[in-house]
Amino acid sequence: MSTSSEAVPQRHRRDIDPYRLGRGYGAAGYGGRGQDATGRGAGGPASKRVIVGFGFWIFLLSDIVMFSAFFAAHAVLQTATAGGPSGRDLFDPSRVALETAFLLASSFTCGMSAVASSVRNQLWTQVSLLVTGVLGTCFLALEAYEFTNMIRSGAGPQTSAFLSSFFAVVGLHGCHVTAGLLWLGTMMAQVFVKGFRPNIQRRLLCFNLFWHTLDIIWVALFTIVYLIGGGR
Amino acid sequence: MSGRREDLEPNGSDVAPGVIDAPEETVREKIGGYLLGLVFATLLTIASFYVAGTNLIWAPSIPIALAVLAIAQIGIHLAFFLHITTAPDNTNNILALAFGILIVVLVVAGSLWIMDHLNQNMVPMDQMMQMQR
Structure with a gap:
């Protein structure tokens, strides 16, 4: 027990391969606790921030896989209009461009909130999160306007397989944006009340990953559904 | 190293x-x-x-x-x-992303491929109506 790090000569410490699995955590000179757990790379275990980010990234990838099923269904059914209106009749490219601009700008301001929170600036974190939320709300409003217009003109989800899959995939993305806005409001309140504690910072990191991933899904969505589908 | x-x-x-x-x-x-x-x-x-x-x-x-x-x-x-x-502490994220891309490509490309073949092999709709009479 007492023959831990002090017993290891300095020369040997330097010769330790940092990428060898099972390298003693304590033997490398971090407190000499003598833990012998396997799988610790250079510098011991990864920081909690890295681990939390990885776990949330796994969730986001599973979300993307779920979206891929909706995309596959829509791509297969894009021409199954059953005599009803097609994408060429329904989609308005300028409104889609405006929606894209709102979401891209909100992704940028979300990144600004990450920069502001990394230097613990309360004012700019709140301002950029607020702008992100306003832009996201504008996006949702445009989408709701499009949906109600389509349903009123008789192009609702029950009209054809094409429209069922359209409302499913675009609506699913809209649900994600709605959930993201609720999360955003929660994060603004938490940052305001609790400040930049490490766990709040990690939640902000996860929210950032979520919001940027929604923008990535929107890129696939406007390309497949609106631009390619609008030409059919 | x-x-x-x-x-x-x-x-x-x-x-x-x-x-x-x-x-x-x-x-x-x-x-x-x-x-x-x-x-x-x-x-x-x-x-x-x-x-x-x-x-x-x-x-x-x-x-x-x-x-x-x-x-x-x-x-x-x-x-x-x-x-x-490409940094060392991002390796796990990259590997997970690669796996996610694999699944997405399989789901989307596989669905399109299979459904395209099924469409080609299907009896045209008017003939199908004739057969059902």
Whole structure:
């Protein structure tokens, strides 16, 4: 027990391969606790921030896989209009461009909130999160306007397989944006009340990953559904 | 790779260049990274909408061009907004992403491939109606 790090000569410490699995955590000179757990790379275990980010990234990838099923269904059914209106009749490219601009700008301001929170600036974190939320709300409003217009003109989800899959995939993305806005409001309140504690910072990191991933899904969505589908 | 002291230091050289709280990056540099990503993404978006409505390109190639532009833009988002890098502490993220891409490609391309073959093999609808009488 007492023959831990002090017993290891300095020369040997330097010769330790940092990428060898099972390298003693304590033997490398971090407190000499003598833990012998396997799988610790250079510098011991990864920081909690890295681990939390990885776990949330796994969730986001599973979300993307779920979206891929909706995309596959829509791509297969894009021409199954059953005599009803097609994408060429329904989609308005300028409104889609405006929606894209709102979401891209909100992704940028979300990144600004990450920069502001990394230097613990309360004012700019709140301002950029607020702008992100306003832009996201504008996006949702445009989408709701499009949906109600389509349903009123008789192009609702029950009209054809094409429209069922359209409302499913675009609506699913809209649900994600709605959930993201609720999360955003929660994060603004938490940052305001609790400040930049490490766990709040990690939640902000996860929210950032979520919001940027929604923008990535929107890129696939406007390309497949609106631009390619609008030409059919 | 000899075990230099810096190699063993947590948060020394073992930090992704894009990680948001990497100590060597100033606020100005971080904002610059996001701005660069925004510029690239905007240009690619404009290109997508232009390509979709243009007559300059041979029409059947437009979906391929749109797919290429979308993949490029997704790459820009991953690099500049999500900070997916080649750094050691990002290896797990990269591997998970690669697996996710594999599944997405299998689901989407597989569905399109199978359904296309089924459509080709299916009896035309008017003949089917005749057979049901």
